[in-house]
């Protein structure tokens with residue numbers, strides 16, 4: 197494979213945005229930001245063996261997810277994704293065709309948001325494939341859906357359903373078996389092709405005040421990030437955490453609770469807003485067919501995340517979940 201030839205192959209033939217002055221082909225990309233918008237930038241990396249296994253995910257799925265997880269961070273900032281850059285470290289175990297398919301997976305998702313690929317980097321590596329995606333987005337300058345914006349008595353909410361991705365991973369890794377094929381397909385797809393909650397993020401961005409986070413490391417971990425940043429506490433009602441009918445159907449045989457609380461990679465949004473604004477948020481989401489659920493309340497009485505379980509007992513939800521250097 198030739199480095200320059202490869203770059204030419206992944207170079208887009210056209211840009212959606214007229215604000216891109218220089219895309220792929222020079223030392224850096226140049227784009228003109230929109231007046232009165234803030235630029236919002238994030239980067240997340242996926243590593244073969246850590247975030248995906250080559251024999252269990254297609255190259256398209258890997259590309260799709262590498263971009264989706266970054267769009268999810270942009271959504272959590274109440275912003276819209278515009279541009280992306282891709283850095284890829286390639287070992288000899290990957291063919292050029294497979295690499296092009298990774299880009300096809302990203303292109304499939306980026307075209308739904310009309311995002312432009314404006315740059316990146318291509319290097320060789322000795323062992324595992326590493327893909328790093330940077331996404332640049334924009335939000336109107338008043339938007340501030342930050343982790344430290346929670347206040348006493350806020351409603352804690354979450355979009356979608358929680359735990360599916362992690363259960364899907366357990367199926368992929370053959371940690372569990374004899375699951376009905378329809379349920380398997382649903383859960384594995386939730387793991388391989390997470391849907392970033394951009395539209396929900398846009399609705400939340402228009403509230404007077406909201407704290408927001410996306411769920412990458414697990415619900416317990418992200419809730420703890422919100423309370424740490426806001427210097428408050430939370431009481432979460434376990435029975436109110438939304439769980440898909442597919443995951444629910446497994447509860448008699450498997451411990452679905454560990455997937456729901458600590459699994460991660462749901463890429464749903466979790467946040468808080470005032471009681472008054474909650475009704476408005478719920479209605480706006482319902483109108484757009486977006487699932488959003490109240491799961492608890494913020495309190496200034498302590499600095500922990502407490503979970504009221506099905507027996508009415510309060511337990512502390514620790515910040516455990518996915519941690520690269522200290523897992524489980």
Ligand SMILES: Nc1ncnc2c1ncn2[C@@H]1O[C@H](COP(=O)(O)OP(=O)(O)OP(=O)(O)O)[C@@H](O)[C@H]1O
Nearest residue numbers: 237238239240241265269272409410411412413518
């Ligand atoms: N190596 C690093 N150097 C500089 N900043 C970093 C580094 N790693 C993380 N950060 C910053 O730390 C903050 C938290 O990063 P983190 O990766 O935990 O968030 P996240 O992307 O929402 O979570 P996840 O990576 O699980 O999706 C972000 O502001 C991020 O830019």
Ligand SMILES: Cc1ncc(C[n+]2csc(CCOP(=O)(O)O)c2C)c(N)n1
Nearest residue numbers: 245246247248249412413459460461518
């Ligand atoms: C093969 C394989 N083993 C384990 C996992 C689970 N996993 C990996 S990283 C992560 C948290 C988010 O990552 P980050 O914090 O880097 O954004 C999770 C839950 C997986 N996806 N694939």
Ligand SMILES: [Mg+2]
Nearest residue numbers: 239240241269
């Ligand atoms: Mg990150």
Ligand SMILES: [Mg+2]
Nearest residue numbers: 269272410412
């Ligand atoms: Mg995040």
Ligand SMILES: [Mg+2]
Nearest residue numbers: 240265269412
């Ligand atoms: Mg992230």
